[in-house]
Amino acid sequence: MxxxxxxxxxxxxxxxxxxxxxxxxxxxxxxxxxxxxxxxxxxxxxxxxxxxxxxxxxxxxxxxxxxxxxxxxxxxxxxxxxxxxxxxxxxxxxxxxxxxxxxxxxxxxxxxxxxxxxxxxxxxxxxxxxxxxxxxxxxxxxxxxxxxxxxxxxxxxxxxxxxxxxxxxxxxxxxxxxxxxxxxxxxxxxxxxxxxxxxxxxxxxxxxxxxxxxxxxxxxxxxxxxxxxxxxxxxxxxxxxxxxxxxxxxxxxxxxxxxxxxxxxxxxxxxxxxxxxxxxxxxxxxxxxxxxxxxxxxxxxxxxxxxxxxxxxxxxxxxxxxxxxxxxxxxxxxxAKLLKSKEKESLCDVIIIPMDGALAYSIDTANKLREAGIVTQVYFEEGKLQKKLNYTNKLGIPYVILIGDEEMQSNILTMKVMSEGQQYKKSVEEAIDLVLANS
Amino acid sequence: MxxxxxxxxxxxxxxxxxxxxxxxxxxxxxxxxxxxxxxxxxxxxxxxxxxxxxxxxxxxxxxxxxxxxxxxxxxxxxxxxxxxxxxxxxxxxxxxxxxxxxxxxxxxxxxxxxxxxxxxxxxxxxxxxxxxxxxxxxxxxxxxxxxxxxxxxxxxxxxxxxxxxxxxxxxxxxxxxxxxxxxxxxxxxxxxxxxxxxxxxxxxxxxxxxxxxxxxxxxxxxxxxxxxxxxxxxxxxxxxxxxxxxxxxxxxxxxxxxxxxxxxxxxxxxxxxxxxxxxxxxxxxxxxxxxxxxxxxxxxxxxxxxxxxxxxxxxxxxxxxxxxxxxxxxxxxxxAKLLKSKEKESLCDVIIIPMDGALAYSIDTANKLREAGIVTQVYFEEGKLQKKLNYTNKLGIPYVILIGDEEMQSNILTMKVMSEGQQYKKSVEEAIDLVLANS
Missing domain, CATH: 3.30.930.10 (Bira Bifunctional Protein; Domain 2)
Incomplete structure (x- = not known):
């Protein structure tokens, strides 16, 4: 340049x-x-x-x-x-x-x-x-x-x-x-x-x-x-x-x-x-x-x-x-280290990570979460799953929803609770309830 | 000067x-x-x-x-x-x-x-x-x-x-x-x-x-x-x-x-x-x-x-x-008169007007309203009731609570709903419910 x-x-x-x-x-x-x-x-x-x-x-x-x-x-x-x-x-x-x-x-x-x-x-x-x-x-x-x-x-x-x-x-x-x-x-x-x-x-x-x-x-x-x-x-x-x-x-x-x-x-x-x-x-x-x-x-x-x-x-x-x-x-x-910090680089409660072909479904899921008042980001970029999870970790977003073929066919989402390191299967309504109950 | x-x-x-x-x-x-x-x-x-x-x-x-x-x-x-x-x-x-x-x-x-x-x-x-x-x-x-x-x-x-x-x-x-x-x-x-x-x-x-x-x-x-x-x-x-x-x-x-x-x-x-x-x-x-x-x-x-x-x-x-x-x-x-105005000069939901001797009781009532998340002001100044009601009107505060001897003795507040021009007798809990139900 x-x-x-x-x-x-x-x-x-x-x-x-x-x-x-x-x-x-x-x-x-x-x-x-x-x-x-x-x-x-x-x-x-x-x-x-x-x-x-x-x-x-x-x-x-x-x-x-x-x-x-x-x-x-x-x-x-x-x-x-x-x-x-x-x-x-x-x-x-x-x-x-x-x-x-x-x-x-x-x-x-x-x-x-x-x-x-x-x-x-x-x-x-x-x-x-x-x-x-x-x-x-x-x-x-x-x-x-x-x-x-x-x-x-x-x-x-x-x-x-x-x-x-x-x-x-x-x-x-x-x-x-x-x-x-x-x-x-x-x-x-x-x-x-x-x-x-x-x-x-x-x-x-x-x-x-x-x-x-x-x-x-x-x-x-x-x-x-x-x-x-x-x-x-x-x-x-x-x-x-x-x-x-x-x-x-x-x-x-x-x-x-x-x-x-x-x-x-x-x-x-x-x-x-x-x-x-x-x-x-x-x-x-x-x-x-x-x-x-x-x-x-x-x-x-x-x-x-x-x-x-x-x-x-x-x-x-x-x-x-x-x-x-x-x-x-x-x-x-x-x-003085007296600050009550949230230790977060994002205001998001949830990030949705779509697999190939799951973008529109992921956007629709994000619409539902936002309507319920949940701050939500969809990860639109291409790349390896690990890179996307690293991003999530760095931002300190507490819930990750993964959406691929299986999730779209069953209408059951895969949801990672980052604080537990655990993964659950949830309907979108159950996912919303879980996030709201803990926020 | x-x-x-x-x-x-x-x-x-x-x-x-x-x-x-x-x-x-x-x-x-x-x-x-x-x-x-x-x-x-x-x-x-x-x-x-x-x-x-x-x-x-x-x-x-x-x-x-x-x-x-x-x-x-x-x-x-x-x-x-x-x-x-x-x-x-x-x-x-x-x-x-x-x-x-x-x-x-x-x-x-x-x-x-x-x-x-x-x-x-x-x-x-x-x-x-x-x-x-x-x-x-x-x-x-x-x-x-x-x-x-x-x-x-x-x-x-x-x-x-x-x-x-x-x-x-x-x-x-x-x-x-x-x-x-x-x-x-x-x-x-x-x-x-x-x-x-x-x-x-x-x-x-x-x-x-x-x-x-x-x-x-x-x-x-x-x-x-x-x-x-x-x-x-x-x-x-x-x-x-x-x-x-x-x-x-x-x-x-x-x-x-x-x-x-x-x-x-x-x-x-x-x-x-x-x-x-x-x-x-x-x-x-x-x-x-x-x-x-x-x-x-x-x-x-x-x-x-x-x-x-x-x-x-x-x-x-x-x-x-x-x-x-x-x-x-x-x-x-x-x-362009397209503004959706609140037409209010105050954020208060409620103003409390204490009669003589009712200041402490009024403050206590305000504490309870604020704890319930209701934006509340107590009118501390002296003066005629009409002057105080004019103030309320000008600010566009929707509810007025009047507290005097009778209210303190009965623990029942007098509450004016300004939009109706009506006056009600309410316990503090009922008053809170009424305001929250309409906000």
Whole structure:
């Protein structure tokens, strides 16, 4: 051939999966989607490109450097770096036609030109839900979010995970009561506790605060125990500060209703160390930790905010939401061998292998299996039987149906059950029943 | 508020749907996906960005002008303009680990900076399947493709559509037999027949061919009748040209096996006018026309090609595939009022409205409904009952469960069936049965 061959490769920092991995990835994605829908969230899909002035309305910061931005024609275009900003834009843009409380989920790719490093991706899936009120939104919504998280991770096959819950008003109120005016540096230190340890946080705080304040803070964030015990301990602090009291009431209400949602006690806990960034969240905050693999950090985070779309409308739109970074989660679970893999390169339940002259009969059999909802492939190619069985084995297809003269004359199929290494004689109806009974 | 408000808007030429439309769109997408999977195609997901040198390996043409291309750091990046080129790159890149025949589907967004005009989108979904052989691929695969198309459009609610089938070898062979060396101009004219009409095609052809050749061509492409009649007519032409004979044999085989797949005769036809572009397809070609709305053109097209990845590997990889341009299809169906809409702004089967003090009981009831697989929302906000019922009405949720003191004491729920305007007393089990029986 005289073509110039270009070496096939993708850009660095992008994830592309093999069929086997893609099947596993899609199982996770479908589980998340199904659970989001079960709680009444509606789907949304926004363009991957937005006007730069709209996407960056909030103004730059660290994110801006990572953004994929370019011009085409007269347009200054940026690729979305999360799903929250486009969602805020969407709600502000469609205010008059939306019904509140508005519950939406969005699962889609976002883009960040991060430094190329292991486990960091420049294109990754976020799976978000948010509940938005027009003017106000009941605190009970904050209790439903952990129920959604619980449903998802349970169905993904995890038993041991903990949804950590806090309330930003409790932290803010506590700091105010201590006489700390600007809590942002303190919050930033506390956020690092799991990473840098207690001693380092303490010395960071001592650089900006009095020793007494620091020991109060350390004692405070270390309050531990059952959810009831923590709330009792917070009550006993007897802090007469409005924001603190409001936050504590909210946390009590959230915990009360999480119980109504029947999230097991072992799967959630109050954790006063959780702060979640600095300026966006204003009330309840969440992180989710896999007990068997805490080092990967939070696998599902979010919280309550006062105002979704302040850069696009003067309308006050409080909300609560969470995000699962699926690409990173998938990568980390696979690296840690915690992925519940199907170990299959095919979605087929059945493959039909026709002998010479049995093609039409095989197609007819496949029609019947598919009508019964069974995912079926017919092997159309020529070649030795062993080659065809190897193909089946490699794809991990659990049932093989062989059809030749004998099968066509008797209307009885030869069916190999790969997991048993056994071969049976079955009518097409019996074959369908067998597959459905085991799927 | 002192913020500078940025007007929320999206780039021109991008589609963004309301919740109601998005629900309808996703129904279509899920139907396509489910049917692709039922025939044993595995999912694939490639990055939206590729190296420009890889994406444009084939070289420019019209497409190149439309491409979203930019640099970031050292990378010359382009957004994919179809799913075929990334697929070819993927297969060449992963040759050694793939099992052939390799069947994949991919549903994803692609980007073309087209001139902004009604019904044309710069970001749109393509839904592709392809079957790839290593070196060779049985012609029977070409007969399965129409079966997949039929399954999809049937399930999308269409009865009257026609999959038009032709074979490029028949056209090429026929032209060769007429002594036409370069058939590309002829093919280009024929491709326009539906748009510009018979007379215009004829005059275009007369500019480059002899009158006798033109009348032969016109007679040839007008051959019509049942599939059997068309094949008989082609046989009777008695053209002794190798490529023609091969094409005719292929077409006969394809039609024979389409029958085995039980695609109804009214849903497919041989149409010798179908050429599908100029250089990519080499055998069977497909277009799909909605009989009630032929003006929207083909809603699902594709064909057989000799060599998927010639720009990335010397390995010969023949294949057959189709693509559905879902964004455009959705838009056109909606414009033509042919969309089978659910007319719902929510996926919920049930909404529970708690009276004062009934929140925990309502949450518990919702748990039970969701466990039974029923999509359920609890209305947590305060407000008048009428406001809550209006919300329910606007979202189009079919069942409302009201829970107050009476319901909690008796454990009998009040259930409104919105389609009937009737109210019933039901235990939670009866309520579940009622919803499941009607869903």
């Amino acid at each position: 005289s073509n110039n061959i270009v070496k096939p490769s993708i850009l660095p920092g992008f994830m592309e999966l093999t069929p086997k991995d893609q099947i596993d990835f899609n199982m996770m994605l479908d589980t998340i989607k199904k659970n989001y829908e079960k709680y009444g969230f509606v789907p949304m899909d926004t363009p991957i490109m937005e006007k730069t002035e709209v996407l960056l309305a909030k103004g730059g910061g660290e994110t801006e450097k990572q953004i994929y931005r370019f011009t085409k024609g007269d347009s200054d275009i940026s690729l979305r770096f999360d799903l929250t900003v486009p969602f805020a834009r969407f709600v502000a843009q469609n205010m008059s036609s939306l019904n509140f409380p508005f519950r939406r989920y969005q699962i889609g790719k976002v883009y960040r030109g991060e430094r190329n490093q292991k486990g960091r991706f420049r294109e990754f899936y976020q799976c978000d839900i948010d509940i938005i009120g027009n003017g106000k939104l009941s605190i009970v919504n904050d209790a439903e979010i952990p129920a959604v998280i619980y449903s998802i991770f349970k169905e993904l096959g995890f038993e041991n995970f903990k949804i950590r819950i806090n309330n930003r008003k409790i932290l803010n109120g506590f700091f105010k009561a201590l006489g700390i005016v600007d809590a942002s540096a303190v919050l930033r230190s506390i956020d690092k506790l799991d990473k840098i340890g207690e001693a380092s946080v303490k010395s960071e705080l001592l650089a900006v605060l009095e020793e007494e304040q620091v020991s109060s803070i350390m004692n405070f964030i270390m309050i531990a125990g059952s959810n009831t015990e923590v709330i009792e301990a917070l009550d006993k602090l007897n802090i007469q500060e409005e924001e603190f009291t409001q936050g504590l009431n909210e946390l009590e209400t959230v915990v009360e209703y999480i119980r109504a949602f029947k999230v097991p006690e072992k799967n959630y806990m109050i954790d006063l160390k959780i702060a979640r960034g600095l300026d966006y969240y204003t009330g309840t905050v969440y992180e989710t930790i896999l007990d068997d693999y805490p080092s990967i950090g939070s696998v599902c985070s979010g919280g309550r905010y006062e105002n979704l779309a302040e850069y696009y409308t003067n309308q006050k739109l409080p909300g609560v939401g969470i995000s699962i970074g699926l690409t990173r989660l998938f990568y980390q679970l696979r690296e | 002192s913020n500078n408000i940025v007007k929320p808007s999206i780039l021109p030429g991008f589609m963004e749907l309301t919740p109601k439309d998005q629900i309808d769109f996703n129904m279509m997408l899920d139907t396509i996906k489910k049917n692709y999977e039922k025939y044993g195609f595995v999912p694939m997901d490639t990055p939206i960005m590729e190296k420009t040198e890889v994406l444009l390996a084939k070289g420019g043409g019209e497409t190149e002008k439309q491409i979203y291309r930019f640099t970031k750091g050292d990378s010359d990046i382009s957004l994919r303009f179809d799913l075929t080129v990334p697929f070819a790159r993927f297969v060449a890149q992963n040759m050694s680990s793939l099992n052939f025949p390799f069947r994949r589907y991919q549903i994803g967004k692609v980007y073309r900076g087209e001139r902004n005009q009604k019904g044309r989108f710069r970001e749109f979904y393509q839904c592709d399947i392809d079957i790839i052989g290593n070196g060779k691929l049985s012609i029977v695969n070409d007969a399965e493709i129409p079966a997949v198309i039929y399954s999809i459009f049937k399930e999308l609610g269409f009865e009257n559509f026609k999959i038009r089938i032709n074979n490029r070898k028949i056209l090429n062979g026929f032209f060769k037999a007429l002594g036409i060396v370069d058939a590309s101009a002829v093919l280009r004219s024929i491709d326009k027949l539906d748009k510009i009409g018979e007379a215009s095609v004829k005059s275009e052809l007369l500019a480059v061919l002899e009158e006798e050749q033109v009348s032969s061509i016109m007679n040839f492409i007008m051959i019509a009748g049942s599939n059997t009649e068309v094949i008989e007519a082609l046989d009777k032409l008695n053209i002794q040209e190798e490529e023609f004979t091969q094409g005719l044999n292929e077409l006969e085989t394809v039609v024979e096996y389409i029958r085995a797949f039980k695609v109804p005769e009214k849903n497919y036809m041989i149409d010798l006018k179908i050429a599908r572009g100029l250089d990519y397809y080499t055998g069977t070609v497909y277009e799909t026309i909605l009989d009630d709305y032929p003006s929207i053109g083909s809603v699902c097209s594709g064909g057989r090609y000799e060599n998927l990845a010639e720009y990335y590997t010397n390995q010969k990889l023949p294949g057959v595939g189709i693509s559905i341009g879902l964004t455009r299809l959705f838009y056109q169906l909606r414009e």
